[in-house]
Amino acid sequence: MKNAFIIVTLSGLMAACAVAPSAAPPLAAAPVEPLLLDADAPAGPSADELAAAEEARLPKVQLTSELLYKLMKAELDFKNGTWQGPYNSMLAAARQTRDPRLARRAAEMALNARQSGESMAAVRLWRELAPGSEEAAEYYLGMAVLSDDLGEAEKIFARKLREASPKARGVAMFQVQQYLERATNKPAASLLLDKLLAPYADAFEARVLLAQNAFARGDAATAVRQAQAAVALKPDSEIAVLTLAQVTADQDAVVVLLEKFMAAYPKAREVRLAHARVLVSQKRYPQARKAFETMLAEQPDNAGALYALGIMSIQLSDSAAAENYFTRFIDLLDKSPDEARDPGKVLVILSQLAEERGDYKAASRWLEKVGQDEPDNYFAAQLKRARLVAKQGDTDGAIKQLGLLKASAPAEQAQVVSTQAQVLREAGRNEAAFAALADGAKRFPANPDLLYDYALMAEKTGRIELMETSLRAVMQQAPDNHHAYNALGYSLAERNVRLPEALALIQxxxxxxxxxxxxxxxxxxxxxxxxxxxxxxxxxxxxxxxxxxxxxxxxxxxxxxxxxxxxxxxxxxxxxxxxxxxxxxxxxxxxxxxxxx
The missing domain is CATH 1.25.40.10 (Tetratricopeptide repeat domain)
Incomplete structure (x- = not known):
């Protein structure tokens, strides 16, 4: 069984070894940073010197009025939404002038249009016109992998690894892995990575990558053997022990492994985080909570720990603690916004916690903080705010608020109808709720969630035959909707009829x-x-x-x-x-x- 936790610490631990890809054009993803960044290499030429050298290699192109017109027309046409004509013009100009910059621009146009064949043709020309361009080579590699031209990529990867100094080779190995992860033919890419690393199989980085590669293709025995070898080479390496934890099926053994490492290296934060996550995956919430509390004591501004503690407090039915941790989480993001973290979900949870203790005004205030830049959370928050208005006794105000919601997608419109019906039902206006859902079922007959609500409301208003027909329609539209089977089974049991059928539905x-x-x-x-x-x-x-x-x-x-x-x-x-x-x-x-x- 694969471990439930994900080792998200690899990129952080190997920051010196594997640089994340830069913002990528559509389709072919920009290259990983150039391979073989050797920290011990002598200082190279300055940026100005490199730019001057690159400039000197460019052909002396005479910008005639005809060429200028073609280039300007190509750019204007491309800006107006067409790609093929501008691409062809740019590629033809590159062939005519032998200027690699024009080939690069043609590649960009094709990439933007998500045209893989044309992109590769332009990149090939770019490499031909600028054989010393590292950027062209990296683009070519990335596209070769994406298009599963692994034979061509293999030659380049093998040469890069062979020419690397021993200290830089580990960097290159991880970057090769990054490239091959983009391949659509995963089995072929996995075999190629093994082949490329084979000459260096005794290196620490190779052991780690071979373990992860074997694990990804389901070869557990090889994965464990390689990970154990990596740990033996560097017993103090967090990445090695985390890899071994990842490939070990026995969760109890993983806990022992990580705890042993933490005892020897108490400052190993990434291992401690993984340890806490394993405890969560095993539903050992009290121990996991203690582990995260220890981390939080050392790092009071650790947003991840605050979030995890909030979730676990809910699991342990400690609403007060959950509210405290989540409030601190929101306060932290208010002070230091983090694009990687979404406050919307936490704001909704805080609202729910306030609602459960009867503080509807506080619940509404939390929802007011959900921004329109979070469309999914924002819409759900507005639905919930309307329900809170109703819970404070203003049913008509809630219905009016729902009517003002701008729901463009059919699924959102159906949610508005369901919420209107819920508000009316909770106010005791059952026939009005049924009428709203009946109208919604006509407007959105293929929405199983709305149809399910309609069925339950039909039963509540005594329309038993309609309830059963609607629930069976839900089962037909969404065969994996367990709520529909349960609802019909329970209804039969409640009415004490067709009990064998009720039992089968509930089973x-x-x-x-x-x-x-x-x-x-x-x-x-x-x-x-x-x-x-x-x-x-x-x-x-x-x-x-x-x-x-x-x-x-x-x-x-x-x-x-x-x-x-x-x-x-x-x-x-x-x-x-x-x-x-x-x-x-x-x-x-x-x-x-x-x-x-």
Whole structure:
């Protein structure tokens, strides 16, 4: 089994060895930085000297009025959205003048138009006209790999590795890997990397790359052997131990490996981060939380640790701590914006936490911070803000706010309809909610989420046949929608009809989502209807342990009541009544059983 954590620290640890690609043109990606950057090489010529030398190699082109006209027309036409004519003109001019700058411009035009064949033709000419140009060579390599012309690329890579000094060769190895990761023919690229590294297989960098390469193609034994060899060569290397952790299938062994390394090298921050992530992947949240807290104590402004601690606090049902960590996360991004981090999701979580403790105004304030530059989060935040307005008693204001939302995509328009119906339903205006969803189902008949909401509202308003028809339509449109199978199965069980069919539907839903507490609740309820009280209790207890929902508590209470455990049932119902005294399931159950609470 592959480890759940991803070693994202490679680029940081190997910053001196592998430079990230620069901003790339469309299709063919700009080259990785020139290979073989030798730190020990003698100082080369200055930038001015290099520029002067490059200028001296350029042909002496006479810029005639005809040539000037062709070039200007090509640029203007290209700017206006056409590529083929400008490309052909630029390439012809390059051939005529033997000027590599024109070949480069032709390549840029073809790249921008995502034309791989024309791009390669221009780059080949560029290399021919400027055989000493490192930039042309790097572009050629990148495009050769992308087009799976690995035979041509192999010769260049092999020469680069062969000519590199021993200290620079490790740099080149990682850069070769970067190139080959772009290949579409992954098996061929993997075999080529092994072949290129074979002459240097005893080098530390080669061991690391051979381990990662074997792991990527599913050769676990080779991956482990190579990673162990890398660790043996450099026992203090974080990249080596992280690679070994990555390729080790046994998660418990990974924890031991990383903890042993941390004991020997306590300042190994990347290993400590990986260790914490492994604990999270194993759902050992208390230990993971402690590991991240230790990291945060040393680095109070570590945004990643703050985010991880917020998520784990939610997992541990510690809402106050989650709110604290996420608030610090947002404060940190306000002071030091980080384009790599998205505050929108955290703002939505903070709003939800405030809503759960009944502070609707605070919940709305968090959502106001979600910017329009985050389109997905922004739209969801506006929907949530409308719901919060309704929760404060202003249903009409919420509906008006939803009506003002600018939803252009059909999926967003359908979400607005669903939210309008939810607001109306929560206000007790069930027929109005049904009417909104009925209209939405006509407008968006191929939207399974809206159709699902429509089905549930049909049931709530007594339209049972329509509910079943709609849920079966959802199943047809989205066969993996476990909610639809669960909803229909639960409805049959609740009405105590077609129980074998209800059981089959819920079993299918559970196979798709075995850890969903609401499906467990449905399974418990259908088992209760079938008379299997022990099985019913087991499913409902598991569901309630995962989620302390009022409906689940009511169902579990009824099962216990009929098993003769009336005191336990009454205790559950009292807890449920304290949480939500207006819950329909609770009220109907208490009215039917008359437990005398």
């Amino acid at each position: 299918k839903a559970m196979a798709m989502a075995p850890d969903d507490p609401f499906i467990m609740d449905s399974m418990g309820w259908v088992q209760y209807r079938l008379g299997n009280l022990d099985q019913a209790e087991a499913h409902l207890r598991r569901a309630y342990a995962l989620r302390g929902d009022v409906d689940i508590a009511v169902h579990l209470g009824e099962v216990l009541w009929h098993k003769g455990l009336k005191a336990d049932a009454q205790k559950l119902w009292r807890e449920a009544r304290a949480k939500d005294p207006r819950n329909d399931t609770l009220k109907s159950t208490l009215a039917r059983l008359q437990p005398g609470l």
